[in-house]
Amino acid sequence: MRRRLLITLMAVLTALLPGCGGQEAGPETAQLTLAAPRDLVAGPEDPYYVHQTLRVWEPLVTVDDRLRPVPALAASWSAADEGRRWTFTLREGVRFSDGTPLTAESVVANVERFLRIAPRQSAFFSLDAGVEAAYGKVEDVRAEAGAVVFTLEEPVADLPARLAGFFSMVQSPKAFTASGGFAGRPVGTGPYTLAEWVKGQRAVLTANPHYHGAAPAYEKVVVRVIPDANARVAALRAGEVDGLIDKGALLPAQAPAIAADDAFRVLRSPSVLTHYLTFNASRRPFSDPRLREAADLAIDRQAIADTLLAGTAAPGAAFLSPVFGDLAAPGVTAAYDPGGARALVAEAGAPSAPVTILISSAETGQFPYADIAEVLRAALEQAGIPAKMTVAEATKAVMESGDYDVFLSAYSVPNGDADYLFRRFLHSDAPWNVERRLGYRSAEFDRLVDRAATETDTAARRDLYHRIQGLLAADRPMIPLAYQDNPIVTTAAVGGVRQSVAYVVDLGALAPST
Amino acid sequence: MTAVVVRRGAELLFALLVLSLLVFLLTALAPGDPAEEILRRGGVQPTPESVAALRAELGLDRPLFDRYLSWLGDVLRGDLGRSYADRSPVAGEIAARLPATLRLAGAAALVAGGLAVLAALMAVLRPGSPVSRAVALVTVAVSGVPPYVVGIVLISVVAVGLRALPTGGGDGPGAVVLPAVTLGLAGAATLLRLLRADLAHAVRLPFVKLAAAKGLRRRRTIVVHALRVAAPNAITAAGVMLAELLTGAVVVETLFSWPGVGQLAVTAIRQRDLPVVQAYVLVTAVAAVLLLALAELCLAACDPRVRRR
Numbered sequence: 001m002r003r004r005l006l007i008t009l010m011a012v013l014t015a016l017l018p019g020c021g022g023q024e025a026g027p028e029t030a031q032l033t034l035a036a037p038r039d040l041v042a043g044p045e046d047p048y049y050v051h052q053t054l055r056v057w058e059p060l061v062t063v064d065d066r067l068r069p070v071p072a073l074a075a076s077w078s079a080a081d082e083g084r085r086w087t088f089t090l091r092e093g094v095r096f097s098d099g100t101p102l103t104a105e106s107v108v109a110n111v112e113r114f115l116r117i118a119p120r121q122s123a124f125f126s127l128d129a130g131v132e133a134a135y136g137k138v139e140d141v142r143a144e145a146g147a148v149v150f151t152l153e154e155p156v157a158d159l160p161a162r163l164a165g166f167f168s169m170v171q172s173p174k175a176f177t178a179s180g181g182f183a184g185r186p187v188g189t190g191p192y193t194l195a196e197w198v199k200g201q202r203a204v205l206t207a208n209p210h211y212h213g214a215a216p217a218y219e220k221v222v223v224r225v226i227p228d229a230n231a232r233v234a235a236l237r238a239g240e241v242d243g244l245i246d247k248g249a250l251l252p253a254q255a256p257a258i259a260a261d262d263a264f265r266v267l268r269s270p271s272v273l274t275h276y277l278t279f280n281a282s283r284r285p286f287s288d289p290r291l292r293e294a295a296d297l298a299i300d301r302q303a304i305a306d307t308l309l310a311g312t313a314a315p316g317a318a319f320l321s322p323v324f325g326d327l328a329a330p331g332v333t334a335a336y337d338p339g340g341a342r343a344l345v346a347e348a349g350a351p352s353a354p355v356t357i358l359i360s361s362a363e364t365g366q367f368p369y370a371d372i373a374e375v376l377r378a379a380l381e382q383a384g385i386p387a388k389m390t391v392a393e394a395t396k397a398v399m400e401s402g403d404y405d406v407f408l409s410a411y412s413v414p415n416g417d418a419d420y421l422f423r424r425f426l427h428s429d430a431p432w433n434v435e436r437r438l439g440y441r442s443a444e445f446d447r448l449v450d451r452a453a454t455e456t457d458t459a460a461r462r463d464l465y466h467r468i469q470g471l472l473a474a475d476r477p478m479i480p481l482a483y484q485d486n487p488i489v490t491t492a493a494v495g496g497v498r499q500s501v502a503y504v505v506d507l508g509a510l511a512p513s514t
Numbered sequence: 515m516t517a518v519v520v521r522r523g524a525e526l527l528f529a530l531l532v533l534s535l536l537v538f539l540l541t542a543l544a545p546g547d548p549a550e551e552i553l554r555r556g557g558v559q560p561t562p563e564s565v566a567a568l569r570a571e572l573g574l575d576r577p578l579f580d581r582y583l584s585w586l587g588d589v590l591r592g593d594l595g596r597s598y599a600d601r602s603p604v605a606g607e608i609a610a611r612l613p614a615t616l617r618l619a620g621a622a623a624l625v626a627g628g629l630a631v632l633a634a635l636m637a638v639l640r641p642g643s644p645v646s647r648a649v650a651l652v653t654v655a656v657s658g659v660p661p662y663v664v665g666i667v668l669i670s671v672v673a674v675g676l677r678a679l680p681t682g683g684g685d686g687p688g689a690v691v692l693p694a695v696t697l698g699l700a701g702a703a704t705l706l707r708l709l710r711a712d713l714a715h716a717v718r719l720p721f722v723k724l725a726a727a728k729g730l731r732r733r734r735t736i737v738v739h740a741l742r743v744a745a746p747n748a749i750t751a752a753g754v755m756l757a758e759l760l761t762g763a764v765v766v767e768t769l770f771s772w773p774g775v776g777q778l779a780v781t782a783i784r785q786r787d788l789p790v791v792q793a794y795v796l797v798t799a800v801a802a803v804l805l806l807a808l809a810e811l812c813l814a815a816c817d818p819r820v821r822r823r
Contacts, residue, residue, distance in 0.1 A: 045601050123600065199610065200781075201683075201773045224683065226771040227781065230666070234681045235771075237674040362784050394786060 032218040032494065032510060035226045035235055036246035041194065041203045042123035044182035047114070048169055050194055051124055053246060054205060054223065055507045056097075057188030060088055060107065060148075060168035061160045065501055066325035067272070069160035073102065073170055073189065074148075083155035083456040088148045095210040096172040097193045104143035109173040111141045111148075117180040125166040133420045134162040157456045162417045165502060191216045191508030201225055205507070217496075217511035229254065229365070236264070236489065243490030247273070247503045248366045252312040255487040264489050268312060269499045271486040272412040274321045275313070275367070277376075278478045280405050282439030285351035291385065292476040294344035295406070297337040298383035299376065305482045308371050312487055316480030319469045320418055323483075323501040326462055327418050329469035334479070338382060345384035354386040355405035360395040363409060367484075373408055399436040407436075410484065412502070418465055422449045426477055433477070440477035518814055526807050533799050534589070538582050541792040548788065549574055551598055589796070595789040599782070604793045608775060612797075615774035618697065618767070619759040621690045625698025627752060629653060630705035631741075638713045638736060650706065657703030665696040665769045682770025693770040697763060701755045705748050712744035719743065746813050753809025757802035 040051040050056045060074040071077075074088040094102040115138070118131045140151040150159065172187035185194050191211045196204035205221040224241060226232040229251045235241045236258075244250060250258060250266070259266040279286045279295075286292050301315035314322075318332035357376055359369040373389045380387040387405075392398045399407060413421050425432040427449055428441050445468065452464035472478070486503050495513030499505050549568040569575050573584065588595070594604040633653055636646035656664060672692060673681040680689045716722070717740050725735040767776035775794055782790035 043600060043602070198773075199607075200778070226683070227777070228768045228771055231669075231681060231769060231771045234669045234674055235683065238669075238677055238681050240673075240680055240683070393783075 030219040033222045033241045034243045034245050035224040035232050035241040037227055037248050039200055039225045040223055041197045047120050047122050049182055049186040052165055053504045055190035055192050056186050056194050057169050057171050058190050059165050061164045063164045067323050069164045077160055083157055084152050086150045086159045094189050094212045096187050096189055097208045097210055098172055098187050099210055102189055104146050104148045106173050107148045107170050108141055108143050110170050113176055113180050131167055134167040155454045155456055157461055216508045221507055242494050245488050245505045250487040250489055252310040255312055256310055258489055263492055265492055266487055266489045267497050267499055268485045268487045270323050270501055271484055272323055272501050273410050273484040275410050275481040276478045277481055278407040280437055282437040286405055288348050290344045290348040294341040294383050296476055296479050298341040298379040300336045301334060304372055308368050313482040313484045316482050319472045319480055321483040327465045329466040332469055332473045341383035350384045354388045357387055357389045358395055358404040358407045359391050361391050361393050369408055402437040419453045438477050445471055529803055534586055537796045538585055541788055594793040597787055597790050599785050599787045604789050608793055608797055611775045611778050617690055618693055618772055621694035622697035622759050623756050625694050626701035626705055629702040630709050633706050634709040634713050637710050638717055653706055654703045656699045661696050661700045662765050662769055664699055665766055668692045668696055682772050693766050693772050697766050704751055708751055709748040712747055716740040716744040745816055749809055749812050753806050757805045760801045761798035
C-alpha cells in the first residue's frame with residue numbers, strides 16, 4: 001500500500017514538474033534577459049509606445065551625465081535671432097526599422113503629432129506641462145534644406161535641453177494613424193525593434209537590421225517585468241535574468257549585499273531623482289519661516305544618506321542636484337545644527353499639536369520612507385517640534401485638503417530643463433504650489449524664474465539659477481534631503497553597462513564582457 | 515436532485531444580484547469624482563465646465579439606481595469599463611490574466627487536496643507509522659508559517675540555491691510549481707485535519723464492520739467507502755479554500771511575480787485605478803460565490819441527506 005501511495009505521489013509530482021531543469025540552453029552570447037520593475041512598453045495608447053531605454057526609437061537630442069543636451073538624431077544645432085529660431089541638422093544615412101530614410105519632414109511630422117495630441121497622459125512622461133514647456137512657444141516648425149527649423153514666438157534659451165529625450169522622439173510617420181495613435185508596432189531608428197510584447201510580463205527586442213550604428217552584440221534582448229524587489233533579486237541570483245535595470249531596479253538596502261558578490265557588477269550612477277521635503281506653509285506652524293529653518297537644521301542628512309539609504313544617495317543641499325552640472329548652486333550648504341534648531345523653536349514658540357509628516361504608501365516600497373520619516377520625527381521632536389507620521393494611499397487628496405505639515409517625496413525631471421522644475425513646483429501659480437497648499441508666494445522668485453527662462457547668455461542664465469537656489473535655501477518652501485543614485489546590476493558576464501542620469505541604459509551598447 | 519439545482523440556482527441568482535449591487539455601491543460611493551480623475555489623468559487641468567460635461571457624458575449625473583442598471587447591463591454584455599491608467603478595456607485585461615490565476619489556483623488545489631488525502635489515508639491505514647506521522651507533522655507545521663515565509667524559503671533554497679525551478683514569472687511549465695506548493699501547503703493542513711478526524715470517525719461506523727464481515731478488503735473499504743462518508747466537511751472547506759486561492763493569492767502572486775489578477779489588483783490599487791479594482795472585486799466575488807455553490811452541489815452528490823433537505 002505504502003509503495004502504491006509513493007508511486008501515486010511520484011506520478012503527481014512528475015505531472016506537475018514537466019520541463020524543469022530543461023531551461024533553454026541557447027547560445028548565451030546572442031541573447032540577453034533583463035528585468036525591470038515596471039513595463040517599459042506602454043502600448044499603442046501611449047504617445048511613445050515604448051520607453052527610451054529599449055532603444056527602439058531615438059530622440060533628436062539626448063542628455064549626458066550632467067544633463068547637458070547632446071546630439072542623438074540631430075548632428076548639431078544652432079540658435080539665431082536671440083533664441084527665436086533654432087535649426088537642427090540631422091545625422092546622415094539614418095533609416096527607420098522599416099527601411100525608409102529619416103528625413104527632416106519625418107521629424108516635423110513627429111513634432112506636429114505631439115502638438116496635435118497634447119495634452120496626453122503617458123506611462124513615462126506625460127505630454128502636459130512638460131511638453132508645454134518644450135513646445136509651448138513654437139510658432140512654426142518646418143523642414144528646410146534637410147534641416148528642421150523651429151520658429152518661436154518668444155526667445156527660449158535652452159530649446160535643445162527642453163526637447164531632450166522623450167519630447168523629441170522620432171518615429172516613422174507611417175507608424176502613426178491620422179489621429180496620432182499607433183497603427184501597429186513602433187517604427188524607430190534605434191538598434192532594436194519590438195518583436196513581441198506581453199503586457200505586464202515581457203518585451204522581446206530583436207536587432208534592427210537597418211540600424212545606422214554598429215550592430216548590437218545581443219541579437220535578442222528580453223526585458224521581463226518583475227514588480228517586486230525581492231522577486232527581482234531572486235531571479236537574478238537564480239540565474240534567470242542577466243541584469244536588473246530601470247528606475248528603482250535595486251532597493252538601497254539590497255545594493256550592498258549584491259555589490260559584495262563577485263558574480264555581479266553593481267553600477268551606481270547619479271540620477272535625476274532627489275528626495276525633497278515639502279512644507280505646508282499655508283498653515284501654522286510652518287507658515288513661520290523660523291520653524292521651517294529649525295526643521296531644516298534638525299535633520300542629519302548625512303546619516304539618512306549613509307545609513308537609511310545605504311550609501312546610495314548623497315546628502316542634499318542646493319535645490320538642483322549635482323547632475324544639473326554648473327546649474328547647481330555651489331555655494332548652498334545645508335547645516336546639521338540641532339542646537340541651533342532648538343534655539344529657533346524656543347524663539348518662535350513650540351507648536352502645541354504634533355505636526356504631520358506625510359508619506360505615500362506607493363513610495364514606501366521603493367525607498368525606506370517609513371524609516372526616514374521616523375528619523376525625521378525624532379529629529380523634529382528633539383528640536384522641540386512634536387511630530388507624527390501619516391502614511392496615505394492618496395497623498396494628493398490629503399495635500400489638497402491641506403491636512404499635512406511636511407511631505408516627504410521624490411521627484412525627477414525628464415530632461416535638463418531646470419525651468420520645468422521651478423515653474424511647475426514653486427512659481428506662484430505653479431500647480432504643485434497652489435493645489436497642494438505650499439503657500440509659497442515670492443515675487444522675486446517668479447521674476448528670476450521668468451528672466452532665466454528667456455536669458456540666452458549661458459553664463460547670465462547660470463547666475464540667475466544660482467540666485468534662485470540661494471533664494472530657495474533662505475525661503476525653504478521645499479528642501480532637498482538627498483540626491484539619489486540609481487543602482488542597477490548585471491552579472492559579471494555582461495559588459496558595456498552605462499546608465500544616464502534619467503535611468504536610460506543603452507541596451508545597444510551592452511556586450512559580453514571579455 | 516433537479517429540484518435542489520433549481521432552488522439553489524434561484525438563490526444563487528439572488529446572491530449575485532445583491533453582490534453586484536454591493537460592488538457597484540462600493541465604487542459609486544467611493545470618494546473622488548471619476549470624471550475629474552479621468553480629466554486629470556489625461557493631463558488636463560479640470561474646469562467645472564469640463565467636469566460637468568464629462569459627468570454628463572459618463573452618465574454620472576443620473577440617479578444612482580439608473581446608473582446601477584446601465585452598469586449591470588454593461589457588465590452582463592462583458593463590458594467592465596476602461597482603465598483610468600492606460601484606457602485599455604478592463605475586461606480584456608482581466609481575461610488576459612485570468613488563465614494564469616486559474617492555473618495557479620488549480621495547481622495549488624491539487625497540491626493541497628493531494629497532500630491532505632494522502633496524509634489522511636496514511637494516518638488511518640497506518641496509524642502511528644513514522645512516515646504518516648512525519649507527513650502530518652510537516653504539513654501542519656508548515657501551514658502554521660505564513661505563505662510569504664514559505665515562499666521566500668522555497669525561492670532561496672529551490673530556485674536560487676539549487677536552481678532546480680524558476681522563481682516564478684509565469685513563463686514555462688515549471689514556473690507554477692513553487693507558487694503552487696506555497697499556496698497548497700497553506701491549504702493542506704486545514705483539509706488534512708478535517709479529513710483525518712472525519713475519516714477516523716468514519717472507520718468506526720458500523721458499515722465498515724459490515725464491509726469487513728462481508729469480506730471487503732480494509733484498504734478498499736476505507737479508500738472508496740469511508741472516504742466518501744468523511745468527505746463533506748473537507749469538500750466545504752476545499753470550496754472556501756479554492757475561493758480564497760482565486761481572490762487572495764495577492765501576496766504569493768507578488769512574491770513569485772505571477773502574472774495573475776492578484777498582481778493586477780495590487781498595481782491598480784497603487785495607481786488608484788478604480789475601474790480595474792472594481793472589476794477585480796466583481797470577478798473574484800462572483801467566482802467565489804459560484805465555487806461555493808459548486809461545492810454544495812458536490813456535497814449533494816456525496817451525501818443523499820443533503821439532496822433531501
